[in-house]
Amino acid sequence: MRRVLPLIALGAIVSLTxxxxxxVLRSNEPPTAVIAARPVQGRxxxxxxxxxxxxxxxGTIAESLWTFETGxxxxxxxxxxxxxxxxxxxxxxxxLKVVDEAGLAGxxxxxxxxxxxxxxxxxxxxxxSPVVGEYVLFDASPSYDPDGRLVDFVWxxxxxxxxxxxxxxxxxxxxxVYSVCLTIEDDAGATxxxxxTFTVHLGSPGGGCGGxxxxxxxx
Numbered sequence: 001m002r003r004v005l006p007l008i009a010l011g012a013i014v015s016l017t018x019x020x021x022x023x024v025l026r027s028n029e030p031p032t033a034v035i036a037a038r039p040v041q042g043r044x045x046x047x048x049x050x051x052x053x054x055x056x057x058x059g060t061i062a063e064s065l066w067t068f069e070t071g072x073x074x075x076x077x078x079x080x081x082x083x084x085x086x087x088x089x090x091x092x093x094x095x096l097k098v099v100d101e102a103g104l105a106g107x108x109x110x111x112x113x114x115x116x117x118x119x120x121x122x123x124x125x126x127x128x129s130p131v132v133g134e135y136v137l138f139d140a141s142p143s144y145d146p147d148g149r150l151v152d153f154v155w156x157x158x159x160x161x162x163x164x165x166x167x168x169x170x171x172x173x174x175x176x177v178y179s180v181c182l183t184i185e186d187d188a189g190a191t192x193x194x195x196x197t198f199t200v201h202l203g204s205p206g207g208g209c210g211g212x213x214x215x216x217x218x219x
Contacts, residue, residue, distance in 0.1 A: 028102075028104070029057070029058055029104070030057065030104040030105055031055060031056060031057025031059070031061060031098050031099075031100045031105070031106040032055060032056055032057060033055045033096045033097065033098045033106040033107050034052065034054035034055045034056070035052060035054075035094070035096050035108050035109070035110045036050070036052075036053075036054055037049070037050050037051070037110055037112065040110070040111075040113065041112070041113040041114075041115070042113075042115060043114070043115045043116070043147075044086060044088060044089050044114045044115065044116065044117050045085050045086065045087050045117075045146065045147060046085065046086045046112070046115075047085045047086075048084055048085075048086065048094075048112055049081070049083050050066060050081070050082050050084065050094065050096075051080065051081050052064040052066075052079075052080045052081070052096055052098060053080050053081065055096075055098045055106070055108075057098075057100045057104070058100070059102055059104075060100060060101045061080075061098050061099070061100055062099050062100055063078060063097075063099040064079055064080045064096065064097075064098050065077075065078055065096070065097040065098075065099070066078070066079075066082055066084070066094065066095070066096055067097075068084050068086075068092065068094050069093045069094070070086060070087070070092055086114045087147055088114065088147055088148065089114045089115055089116035089117070089148070089188055091113050091114075092111070092112045092113075093109055093110075093111055093112075094109060094110050094112055095107065095108070096108045096109065096110075114147075116147065116148070116186070116190050117146045117147045118186070118190040118191070118192050119143060119144065119146075119148075119150055119184050119186045119190060119191070120144055120146075120192060121140070121182055121183070121184045121193060121194045122140070122142035122144075122194070123138060123139060123140045123142065123143070123182050123194065123196070124138075124139040124141075124142060125138050125139070128196070128198055129198070129199055129200075129201065130171075130172065130198065130201070131175075131200065131201045131202065131203050132172060132174060132175055132200060132202060133171050134171060135170070136169065136170055136171065136172075136198075137167070137168075138155060138167070138168050138169065138170065138180070138182075139167045140153045140155075140167070140182055140184065141166050143182075143184050145187070148186045149186065149187050150184055150185065150187075151186065152164065152183075152184065152185040153165055153182065153183075153184055154183045154184075154185075155168055155170070155180065155181070156180065156181040156183075157170050157178060157180050158178035158179045158180055158181070158198075159172060159173070159174075159178055172198075174200070175200045176199075176200055177197060177198070177199050177200075178199075178200060179195050179196070179197050180195070180196050180197075181193060181194070182194050182195075182196075
């Protein structure tokens with residue numbers, strides 16, 4: 001009997017006020033947040049357009065507040081349509097909070113998948129036509145990673161020897177043609193390699209073609 005009384009009372013209120021009372025109840029419902037994003041996946045740096053105009057409620061949407069998770073940092077924006085560029089790879093959560101004119105709020109979120117962009121291998125060297133015993137300097141510092149950092153540099157000198165480091169040196173013990181391979185790795189495990197061919201000559205230093213050079217490549 002106790003459960004019936006509130007229903008009877010509600011019916012009496014509705015009969016006296018018409019649908020106005022129910023409209024008041026409905027007006028207290030929070031808005032529904034809806035996110036549209038384009039694209040939702042791609043390589044870094046990835047620019048994404050976000051649209052909250054599909055959000056709705058009983059009242060007018062007064063604010064559209066965005067939060068972008070980007071690793072250890074967060075970005076924020078306000079507006080029905082915004083853009084955000086994700087610089088690092090990974091799955092980033094984007095949250096939307098819409099607030100209506102009565103101060104009620106609704107939330108939604110979406111995951112943006114940002115793929116790792118491979119690094120670009122590049123190097124400089126002090127001589128591309130050394131003689132036997134000449135110490136050649138190799139420098140991989142022009143290499144870079146567009147969306148992270150480089151963690152490893154491996155040099156294969158083509159004569160059975162190899163080493164690691166951004167800047168290294170090497171001297172060939174015999175004349176001949178050698179292919180030097182540089183392989184770099186970024187913090188997401190992606191690698192890039194380049195190969196440059198050197199001709200090592202007999203004679204005194206500077207007896208070959210001489211001069212330094214730059215090698216570029218992506219494999």
